[in-house]
Amino acid sequence: MVKVLILAPWHDVATTFTYVLANRIEKKLKEKGYDVDRLDLYGVNKICFNIAELEPFEYVIYLGHGLPSAWYGQHPFFEVGLAPLYVTDVPILENQKVVAIACYTLIQLGARAKRYADWYIGANDVLYVAFPEREHNYMEDFLVAYESLVITAVEKDPEIAVKACRDIFKRYAELYYDFWKYRGFELADAYYYAAKHNADVIEVVTR
Numbered sequence: 001m002v003k004v005l006i007l008a009p010w011h012d013v014a015t016t017f018t019y020v021l022a023n024r025i026e027k028k029l030k031e032k033g034y035d036v037d038r039l040d041l042y043g044v045n046k047i048c049f050n051i052a053e054l055e056p057f058e059y060v061i062y063l064g065h066g067l068p069s070a071w072y073g074q075h076p077f078f079e080v081g082l083a084p085l086y087v088t089d090v091p092i093l094e095n096q097k098v099v100a101i102a103c104y105t106l107i108q109l110g111a112r113a114k115r116y117a118d119w120y121i122g123a124n125d126v127l128y129v130a131f132p133e134r135e136h137n138y139m140e141d142f143l144v145a146y147e148s149l150v151i152t153a154v155e156k157d158p159e160i161a162v163k164a165c166r167d168i169f170k171r172y173a174e175l176y177y178d179f180w181k182y183r184g185f186e187l188a189d190a191y192y193y194a195a196k197h198n199a200d201v202i203e204v205v206t207r
Contacts, residue, residue, distance in 0.1 A: 001035040004154065005057040007084060009044040009064040009074040017129035018063040018101060021143055025061065025150050034154070039084075044074040049084040050092070059097045059154055066102025066122070069109055085109065093117040097158070099150050103127050106203055114205040119158045121149065125201040128194035135185040141172045142195075149202070158204040169199035 008022035009015050022038070029036050037057070039048050044064065062084070065072035069087040072078045085092070090113040098113060099121045100106075106122035113120045130138035145168040153161035173195040179188035 001033070002059070002154075003035045003037070003057040004029055004059040004061065005052055006036060006038045007044050007049065007060070007062045007064065007071070007073070008038060008040050009072070010041055011075040014129050015064055017131070017139065017142070020139075021101065021146055022061075022063045024143060024147050025063075028147065028151055029154065032151075032155070042074050044084055045077040046073075046082045046084055046086075046089075053092050056094070056096055059099070060093065061150055062098070062100045062102060064102055066100060066105040066109075068104045068107035071100065071102060071105065071109070087112050091116050093120075097153070098122075099153055101127065101146055101149070106205065110205055114207045117207070119204055119206040121153055121158055121162060121202070121204045123198075123201045124203060126197070127201065128198055130191060130194065133187050135187060136179065138176075138187070138191045142198075145169050145172065145195075145198070158206070162202055162204045165202055166199040169195045173199065 006022050006026055008019050010019040026036050062071050070083045071085040073084040077083055087109045093113050094116045097118045103126045106124045110120045110122040130142040132139045145165055149161050149165035152164050173192050176188045176192035179185035180192055
């Protein structure tokens with residue numbers, strides 16, 4: 001059985017979104033027959049990740065805050081040097097396939113990880129999340145896009161997954177543009193730019 005590890009911190013507004021996303025991804029992968037393990041909340045730290053990786057997974061999915069050189073993990077572990085993954089730690093990803101739905105990690109961490117991991121999907125800039133608003137449930141739309149990225153990457157191919165995710169965000173950007181220009185939705189302009197931006201910054205690197 002194919003093994004998948006999900007890392008899901010939750011300590012602020014943005015990680016509320018990614019935690020919900022982690023729940024959806026875990027449920028979908030288990031329904032499809034994958035062996036899914038999970039590091040949650042205060043388990044998303046360097047020590048627990050290193051222990052989990054003693055028996056490597058085929059796929060590692062990180063959902064949370066990111067920096068160019070680290071997965072931030074659960075607060076406050078980054079501040080005390082115990083974030084789950086720093087750029088110097090990437091050899092631990094040897095021969096694994098990685099998706100990081102997090103800001104910035106492709107800049108340094110992902111660039112180095114491609115020397116070890118089979119492939120690494122991440123973002124080269126900020127990644128935006130969304131929330132339910134009275135005018136429209138933007139959160140559901142963004143959840144669909146990110147969930148598609150992970151599930152397609154696991155089941156098919158990382159290049160196909162990235163292209164599909166970008167296309168979903170582009171379609172939502174077009175929808176939000178109509179909300180903004182023709183229906184007067186107050187927040188549609190912000191979500192238009194967020195969706196358009198997300199479509200531009202998600203990439204995959206391979207070794």
